[in-house]
Amino acid sequence: MASRVCLVHYHEIGLKGKNRAHFERILMDSIKAALAAFSVSCCTRISGHILVTFSVAGEAERALEVIRRVPGVARVSLAYHTNREPHEYCQAAVRALGSSGEFSTFKVHAKRSNTDYELHSLDINRLVGAALCESFPDKLVRMRDPDRTVNVLVVQGSVYVYAKSIRGVGGLPVGSAGKVCCLLSSGIDSPVATWLLARRGAVCVPVHFSGRPQTADTSEYLVQDIIRQLAPAIQIGRLYVVPFGDAQREISLACPNNLRVIMYRRIMYAVTERIARIEGAKAIVTGESLGQVASQTLENIMAVNEVVTLPVFRPLIGSDKQEIIARAEEIGTYDISCETAPDCCTLFMPRRPETHAKLDDVHAAWEAFDHDAMIDALVENVEYIDFESSSYHRPRSLREVHDTLLPRMKRLSDR
Ligand code: ATP
Ligand code: MG
Numbered sequence: 290m291a292s293r294v295c296l297v298h299y300h301e302i303g304l305k306g307k308n309r310a311h312f313e314r315i316l317m318d319s320i321k322a323a324l325a326a327f328s329v330s331c332c333t334r335i336s337g338h339i340l341v342t343f344s345v346a347g348e349a350e351r352a353l354e355v356i357r358r359v360p361g362v363a364r365v366s367l368a369y370h371t372n373r374e375p376h377e378y379c380q381a382a383v384r385a386l387g388s389s390g391e392f393s394t395f396k397v398h399a400k401r402s403n404t405d406y407e408l409h410s411l412d413i414n415r416l417v418g419a420a421l422c423e424s425f426p427d428k429l430v431r432m433r434d435p436d437r438t439v440n441v442l443v444v445q446g447s448v449y450v451y452a453k454s455i456r457g458v459g460g461l462p463v464g465s466a467g468k469v470c471c472l473l474s475s476g477i478d479s480p481v482a483t484w485l486l487a488r489r490g491a492v493c494v495p496v497h498f499s500g501r502p503q504t505a506d507t508s509e510y511l512v513q514d515i516i517r518q519l520a521p522a523i524q525i526g527r528l529y530v531v532p533f534g535d536a537q538r539e540i541s542l543a544c545p546n547n548l549r550v551i552m553y554r555r556i557m558y559a560v561t562e563r564i565a566r567i568e569g570a571k572a573i574v575t576g577e578s579l580g581q582v583a584s585q586t587l588e589n590i591m592a593v594n595e596v597v598t599l600p601v602f603r604p605l606i607g608s609d610k611q612e613i614i615a616r617a618e619e620i621g622t623y624d625i626s627c628e629t630a631p632d633c634c635t636l637f638m639p640r641r642p643e644t645h646a647k648l649d650d651v652h653a654a655w656e657a658f659d660h661d662a663m664i665d666a667l668v669e670n671v672e673y674i675d676f677e678s679s680s681y682h683r684p685r686s687l688r689e690v691h692d693t694l695l696p697r698m699k700r701l702s703d704r
Contacts, residue, residue: 291369291381293349297339298364316361316462322679323359323521327352336402336444358522360488362457368449378448379420382439385452392436394429399441406443464680466490470565471574473497475511475630478576480622481613485604486574487523492680494568496529496561500636503534507630514625526681529564530672536663541637543658550642554593562597563668568684572600579606583642592651
């Protein structure tokens with residue numbers, strides 16, 4: 290009797306030469322972590338695929354949708370696992386094709402790998418093809434561009450048969466590309482920017498600036514909802530929260546009205562860079578898109594960017610809002626982002642923010658308050674909350690950091 294398993298296909302990690310085994314290990318760890326709530330009995334590499342088996346019937350079907358969302362997965366197939374008896378795998382092929390939806394044409398593609406099996410691929414094609422023609426007499430065999438390809442993969446003592454795959458999100462497994470700090474608001478854009486970096490294999494450590502104590506802490510909970518929404522496929526291990534309201538008030542009192550937003554942003558970037566250094570993160574990520582709002586003109590981006598030396602990645606810089614919304618819907622963060630919450634973005638906003646800031650004016654405004662002391666104080670009072678994650682490793686220096694840089698660091702969940 291055939292059992293159902295998931296076969297995971299990956300592209301890019303196949304290109305990584307000697308690193309391949311390392312990337313495959315990270316991908317397997319991601320898949321296992323994403324399936325923690327399932328009865329996974331084995332997750333292993335077979336012949337250029339990752340095989341996932343389950344001890345409870347019916348779970349492979351449900352796991353497909355979770356595996357699909359794991360970065361590094363190009364495609365995932367629900368396969369039948371049988372022994373090498375032709376009768377068994379021919380029957381599995383009939384079931385696989387029969388349950389693959391509407392089709393008119395098909396072909397069989399058999400492949401043998403590391404096996405002493407006496408039948409060759411062409412023999413298997415013929416055998417399975419004959420069984421399928423008998424079961425589906427009104428369907429046509431077509432070698433070029435058929436509606437369905439029934440794949441038969443023979444690996445040692447086992448045969449895997451599948452007729453349909455679903456697309457994965459692609460990219461690289463999280464943890465294969467180092468660590469980045471993401472400026473994460475509860476808006477639409479920054480969750481998408483974070484997701485894009487995670488899909489390229491980066492471990493994302495979000496930093497959220499809250500309007501607290503000048504506003505309620507609603508945005509902090511929305512950001513946590515966003516993090517939970519990205520899981521279990523993308524597991525964010527730690528969220529930093531910076532209560533920013535009082536600093537914004539200080540800036541709004543000291544600086545020209547039109548330059549407030551740029552000052553807020555400069556402080557946000559500087560604090561995030563300090564957290565990035567503690568975390569060992571090598572870049573900062575934002576959800577900025579060119580010209581989308583006043584603070585995202587080239588002049589203003591330049592005026593903010595100059596306070597940091599780490600690279601700043603803006604994966605959405607060339608995207609239209611509609612494209613970003615479509616992606617936010619796909620990853621499930623859109624509805625959360627549409628809930629309104631007062632955060633630091635809505636606090637002390639000028640009526641007419643500068644759209645083309647002149648650097649001299651920006652520098653004069655920056656000197657109008659003690660920005661170094663403000664950055665130190667914000668870093669000292671940063672808070673964090675930890676989440677389940679297999680890819681995040683807390684900074685090794687955190688003990689020392691606790692005692693020196695972040696003496697009052699505390700967990701949000703303790704509040
Ligand atoms: P988003 O939907 O990501 O909030 P936005 O269109 O509202 O973007 P801005 O408010 O100008 O744009 O923010 C630009 C970027 O600055 C955001 O994408 C995010 O990376 C960062 N940012 C803005 N507000 C915050 C915040 N409260 N905490 C952390 N980062 C923020
Ligand atoms: Mg925003």
